[in-house]
Amino acid sequence: xxxxxxxxxxxxxxxxxxxxxxxxxxxxxxxxxxxxxxxxxxxxxxxxxxxxxxxxxxxxxxxxxxxxxxxxxxxxxxxxxxxxxxxxxxxxxxxxxxxxxxxxxxxxxxxxxxxxxxxxxxxxxxxxxxxxxxxxxxxxxxxxxxxxxxxxxxxxxxxxxxxxxxxxxxxxxxxxxxxxxxxxxxxxxxxxxxxxxxxxxxxxxxxxxxxxxxxxxxxxxxxxxxxxxxxxxxxxxxxxxxxxxxxxxxxxxxxxxxxxxxxxxxxxxxxxxxxxxxxxxxxxxxxxxxxxxxxxxxxxxxxxxxxxxxxxxxxxxxxxxxxxxxxxxxx
Numbered sequence: 590x591x592x593x594x595x596x597x598x599x600x601x602x603x604x605x606x607x608x609x610x611x612x613x614x615x616x617x618x619x620x621x622x623x624x625x626x627x628x629x630x631x632x633x634x635x636x637x638x639x640x641x642x643x644x645x646x647x648x649x650x651x652x653x654x655x656x657x658x659x660x661x662x663x664x665x666x667x668x669x670x671x672x673x674x675x676x677x678x679x680x681x682x683x684x685x686x687x688x689x690x691x692x693x694x695x696x697x698x699x700x701x702x703x704x705x706x707x708x709x710x711x712x713x714x715x716x717x718x719x720x721x722x723x724x725x726x727x728x729x730x731x732x733x734x735x736x737x738x739x740x741x742x743x744x745x746x747x748x749x750x751x752x753x754x755x756x757x758x759x760x761x762x763x764x765x766x767x768x769x770x771x772x773x774x775x776x777x778x779x780x781x782x783x784x785x786x787x788x789x790x791x792x793x794x795x796x797x798x799x800x801x802x803x804x805x806x807x808x809x810x811x812x813x814x815x816x817x818x819x820x821x822x823x824x825x826x827x828x829x830x831x832x833x834x835x836x837x838x839x840x841x842x843x844x845x846x847x848x849x850x851x852x853x854x855x856x857x858x859x860x861x862x863x864x865x866x867x868x869x870x871x872x873x874x875x876x877x878x879x880x881x882x883x884x885x886x887x888x889x890x891x892x893x894x895x896x897x898x899x900x901x902x903x904x905x906x907x908x909x910x911x912x913x914x915x916x917x918x919x920x
Contacts, residue, residue, distance in 0.1 A: 593773065593774055595746070595773075595774050596771045597763070597767045597769070598745075600772075601631040601749055602630065603777075604745070604747075605631075605632060605669075605749075607750060608669075608749075608753050608754075609635065609639045609643060609644075612667060614665065614667045615643075615668075615753060616643045616645065616661075616668055617632070617635070617668075617669045617670075618647060618654050618658055618668060619645075619646075619647060619673070619707075620646065620647055620648075620649055620651075620671070621646065621673050622636065622645070623636050628671065628673055628709070629765065629768050630768065651679075651680035651681040652684060655670050655672075655684040655685060655706065656684040656688070658684075659704060661704070662704040662758075663700060667703060667704070667753055668704045669704070669705045669707060670707065671707045671708075674709060675723065675762070676719055676721070678706075685706065685728075685734070685760075686731055688702065689702040689706075689733075690731050690732065690734045693757070694732075701758070703755065703757060703758065705755075705759045705761055706761065707749070707762075707763065708760065708762055709763055710722075710762065710763070710765065710803075711765055712765070712853075712891070712902065713766070713898060715893050715895055716891070716893070717891060717892070717893040718890030718891050718892075721891035723764075723802070723853045724854070725762050725801070725802070725830055725860065726855075726860050728762075728831065729833065730831075730858075733758065734757075734758055734759070734760055735752070735758065735832070736830040737759055737762065737782070737785075737828070737829055738763075738828065739802075739828060740800070740802050740826050741826070743772060744826075744828060745767075746777070747777070747780060748782070749761055750777065750780075751781065757782075759782065762802065764802045764803040766806075785829050786836070787799075787829065787834060788825065788837070789823055790805070790809060793823030793824070793845065794821045794823070795821045795822065795916065796815070796821070796848075796849060796912055797823050797838065797842045797844075797849070798812060798824050798851065798912070799824075799838055799849070799850045799851070799864050800824070800825075800826065800850070800851040800852065801827035801828065801853075802853055804851040804852055804903070805826045805851075807904065809824050810905040811908035815909060815912055818918065823841050823845060825838055830860060833863065833867070835867035835868065835871065838864060838868060839868055839871045839872055842876075843876055846876055846879075847879055847915045847916070848868055848877075848881040849881070849882050849883075849884065850864045850865055850882070850883045850884070851885075851903065852883065852884070852885045852886075854885060855885055856883060856885040856886070857888060859885060861883035861884075865883060868881065879915050882911050882914070884903050884907055884908055
């Protein structure tokens with residue numbers, strides 16, 4: 590069977606279709622699941638194909654639908670909860686952090702809440718501070734939660750399938766700014782989420798750039814620009830934020846001696862700081878040629894003004910500039 594062209598959104602749609610067709614215990618629950626305004630092209634017509642009893646569009650209660658899904662998971666179902674805005678998922682934190690993440694630990698592994706919580710990052714479009722947050726670092730801080738953040742079309746499909754088939758609670762984070770990314774995909778091959786690690790998307794010898802989600806797309810674009818200047822940058826996509834495996838990053842920095850981390854969240858207590866700490870703890874000081882650098886959001890809530898948004902969000906040009914500094918190409 591030949592490869593088929595997908596974009597990031599339709600790749601997730603194909604993952605939902607695969608899971609609903611092959612696993613009767615899978616169902617999807619959340620707000621706006623029948624509306625492209627909420628979930629883009631990632632769930633188009635699933636309710637018509639599989640029925641509203643398996644694709645359940647709920648009233649506005651993030652806490653209620655997440656709590657119900659945790660209970661269903663404990664009873665042997667494989668629910669997928671969809672929160673179209675990560676910001677409003679905060680209403681469900683008791684069910685996520687105090688219940689789903691803790692059950693297996695509290696009962697000695699005899700039971701667990703194997704649900705997947707898909708939560709979407711929305712940014713730009715003058716949406717403002719309460720609609721634009723990327724809170725992946727929060728969830729990566731919690732033991733008992735697996736945190737998945739795909740940046741490629743292939744991972745949008747394959748990591749969603751792996752997340753739902755995993756026996757542990759998984760936070761699956763996708764980003765609307767990636768939905769039009771396109772690629773060819775082969776037929777589905779089921780994979781174990783437990784074995785997934787960060788991946789090198791581009792080889793390089795001069796500089797290591799680490800990113801996740803939409804930031805990975807920016808990092809790849811920046812690496813292409815740096816190549817034109819004779820700088821060979823390796824780009825590593827984190828993919829799995831919790832549990833975090835630094836081995837591939839450590840190996841890369843041991844080779845390049847330089848590290849630049851790009852993250853779409855804030856700097857303090859964030860993923861970028863964790864990546865840098867993991868490298869500094871493992872790579873001998875003599876190997877690191879220059880202090881690692883992180884590119885993150887300014888430490889303030891997102892603005893509403895379109896003009897301020899352009900200054901707020903990191904760009905390919907910002908990454909290139911910081912990389913040039915690391916390579917001593919800018920005074």
